[in-house]
Amino acid sequence: MSAGKGTWRSRNLYLIGFMGAGKSIVGRILAEKLSRSFLDTDRMIENKVGRTIAKIFQERGEEYFREIETEIVARASATHQAVVALGGGAILNARNREAIKQSGVAIYLKWEFAQLWPRLLNDRSRPLSVDLKPIEVEKLFNQRKHFYEQADFVIACHEPETPEQIAQKILRSLEGSR
Numbered sequence: 001m002s003a004g005k006g007t008w009r010s011r012n013l014y015l016i017g018f019m020g021a022g023k024s025i026v027g028r029i030l031a032e033k034l035s036r037s038f039l040d041t042d043r044m045i046e047n048k049v050g051r052t053i054a055k056i057f058q059e060r061g062e063e064y065f066r067e068i069e070t071e072i073v074a075r076a077s078a079t080h081q082a083v084v085a086l087g088g089g090a091i092l093n094a095r096n097r098e099a100i101k102q103s104g105v106a107i108y109l110k111w112e113f114a115q116l117w118p119r120l121l122n123d124r125s126r127p128l129s130v131d132l133k134p135i136e137v138e139k140l141f142n143q144r145k146h147f148y149e150q151a152d153f154v155i156a157c158h159e160p161e162t163p164e165q166i167a168q169k170i171l172r173s174l175e176g177s178r
């Protein structure tokens, strides 16, 4: 998904993966460790629209959300050497994938669905996991896997790893790449 793993030092680091993977919290820790700035596209969308993600889906629908998401990914990709946590569906759009490829490397936080699902159950902030039946959310996961797997770095995550440990794992992968 990029110009090459070894280019990561001069480029943005994009965290990708399904809802509940910990992209935001791991991203914040990673940014701190690397002394980089941290961007979270969901928060940027909320700031731009002045509504929560849940309200945007409810009032304007997913299509509108995806339009704004693409604008925000373009804006994020214009920054340099940032750590960027992307929403779980951002990589579905070819323009977003191109922006990621041009400006950075993608890091996939890979979890088994069975470990992600319990985290989504009690979270009302994610419209897709709230509105869809469990079987539909799992279908979404399976449809997206192929895109996630194209990341430059695939980080296998397992319970009970903490965000700190996952950030350490990412650092080791980055440092070991050429």
Ligand code: S3P
Residues within 6 Å of the ligand: 017, 018, 019, 020, 023, 042, 053, 086, 087, 088, 089, 090, 125, 126, 127, 128
């Ligand atoms: C979405 C994931 C969410 C958010 C929106 C849609 C998705 O972000 O962008 O609810 O399509 O998977 P997180 O992955 O941070 O939960």
